[in-house]
Amino acid sequence: MKISNEQLKEMYLTMLKIRKFETRAMDKFAEGKIPGFVHLYLGEEAVATGACANLRKDDYITSTHRGHGHIIAKGGELNYMMAELFGKEDGYCRGKGGSMHIADASKGILGANGIVGAGHNIAAGAGLAIQYKGTDQVCVCFFGDASTNQSTFHEGLNLASIWKLPVVFVCENNGYGISVSQARHQAITDVSVRATAYNMPGVTVDGNDVFAVYEAVGEAVARARKGQGPTLIECKTYRFRGHFEGDPTVYRPSGELEAWLKKDPIPRMENYLKENNVITEEEIKKMNADVDKMIDDANAFADNSKVPALESALEDVYTDIVEEGRIR
C-alpha cells in the first residue's frame, strides 16, 4: 500500500472532521437546535474516509440516510452542512432537505437519501452516464447491510454487472437494520457473498481499518476506471450511536458497544501514524484544534444563517414553474 505521508494526514483530518461534526450534531440535536431525524456516522468514519480517499473531485458518490460522513469525505462544506441540519437558508438544500438529503453536484455528491436502498439504481445510472460519455470517472455507492435485502440492491448490481458499469458498491455492514440485527434480517454473515450472483468480485474488509478500506476500494476503483466493471466491497463496522438520535438501543446485547469502542477507527489510525513517524503528538494536537475551530465556525455559520423565507418553499420543485403560495 503506497500512501504518501501527506495523504495519510489528509485522511486522518477527514476522520477527525467527521467525528467532530457528528459529535457537534449530536449535541445540537439534544439541545433542540436540529429538528427531525438525525442518523449519526460515529464509529464508521474509516469507511467513508478510506473509500473517498481514492476518488477525484469529478467522481460521484451516492449516499444514505446516514450520510454526513460520506459527504464530508467527498469534500462537502461543513458550514453548508451544519446550516442545513439547522434548517437554515444557507444550508446545502436551503432548508428543504435536512440531514437526509444533502447533495452537491459540483463535488459529485448525488445526494444522501431517505429511502433505504435508493442509491443502488441511481449509482448504476451514474455509471451509465460515465460509460456513455467515455470518461474514466467512477461512482461509489454507499449503503448499509439492511439495504441489501431491497430489490434495488439486486437490480442495481445486476445492471452494473451486465453493462460493466464503473460503480463500486460499498456496503457498510454495521450489523443492524434499524433495530434488527443482521443475523435476524439475512441468512448470510458476509454480504460480499452476494457478489457471486452478479459475477463481480466481492470482498469483505475490516471497516474500522481505514487502510483496509482504502486498499480494497482503490483496487475496485482502478478496475472500474479501466472499464472492467463493478465490485462489491463489504466493510464490517459498527455505529456507536443508535439508528437515530433518541434511539434507546435496547436491542443491543450488553457489552457489544463496549467491544466495538475498543476498535474505534480513529485511535487506531492515530497509533499507526505515530508508530510509523508520520505524525507527531504536536501535529495531532494542532489538527484537533484546527478541526474544533472548523466545527465552531460551521456551528456559528448555522446559528447566524436566517430561517428560509416562506416563499422559498415554492421554489426548486421544477426548473421553470413556481406554484402559487398561500396568504397567511
Next chain:
Amino acid sequence: MRTMTYAEGIREGMRKKMMDDPNVLLFGEDVGKFGGCFGVSAGMFDEFGDRRVRDTPISEGAIIGAAVGSAACGLRPIAELMFMDFATVGMDQIVNQAAKLRYMTGGKITLPMVIRLPEGGGVSAAAQHSQSLEAWLAHVPGLKVVYPSNAQDAYGLMVTAIEDDNPVIFIENKTLYAVKSEVEDELKAVPFGKACVKKEGTDVTIITYGKQVLDAMKAAEALAKDGINAEVVDLRSLYPLDKETIFKSVEKTHKVVVVSEEVKRGAFSGEIASLIAEECFYECDAPIKRVGALNTPVPFSMGLENYMLPNDKDIEATVKSLF
C-alpha cells in the same frame, strides 16, 4: 398535409431529439432489436446502435433509477416501461427520487428525463396491463405529465418532453398506436400547458385527453345531429394544466363533462371537475359531470372490458342528461 400513426409520431419525436443531441438515449425492456413491445422504437436500434438504444433487464426499478442517475450526471434519458401498470414496481424511483431530488436538494440536482408509460385498456390485457393511473402521477409535485391524443401532438410533446429539464411522464395509449392522423408537413414542438380546442362549440364543453378525445369527437358528431353543439377540449398536458382554456370554454358553454378512461374513483377527471367548481362555479348552469371507467379492475373478457370502460355512447348520454 400527410398522415402518420401515433406510434410514428412518438418515434419521430425521439429520433429528432436523438439526432439533435448526443446526450439523448432510450432504454427499457425490449426497446432494442425487438423495437419495443408495441413497435414504437422499431428501427431505432439499427439507426442509433446499442449504445443509445438499450435493452434492459426486466427490472423497472433499475430502468427508472438508471434514468435518475444518468440524468443527474448530464444525460437526457428516455426510459420506457412496457406498460404503465409496471410503474408500480419502479414507483419509489418515480415518486421519491425523480420527482423530489431537485426539491430536497434545494435545486442542486437537475433531472432532464422522460418516462414513457403506455396505458389504457381495450386490448383484453386484463387488470395488470390495462390501467390508467395518471392521477397517481399528476398528484406528485416535481413531475410533469403529458398525454397526446394524435400523431402530431405525440411528436410535438415528445420533443418538448426531451428538451425539458424536469422529469416528464409521457403517457401513451396502446389502442392509439396504429391510429393515423393528419400531421403538418413540417412537424413542430408542442408546448406544455397548452390545451387544444379540437372542436369549437357553444352548448357544452367536453374536457378530455388521450384516447377519449376520439370518443368525445364521435360523441360530439352524434350530439350535433340532435342539435347540441359540443366543444371538445384536448388537455394534452395534465401538468402543467391549461386552466385558461378550460375556464374560457366553461364561460362560453356553461355546461361541462369531463371524460377520462380512469376508474372514476379518485380520478384526475375529479381534479378538473373540482377546479371548475372552485374557480368558476357561477359560470355553470348544470352539475359538472364526469365519465370514466367503472370502479373495478379492468376485466379480461371483451364484453366485460367494454362494459367497464367508458365509450362515446356514455359521453353522449351524459351530455344529454344535462339538457
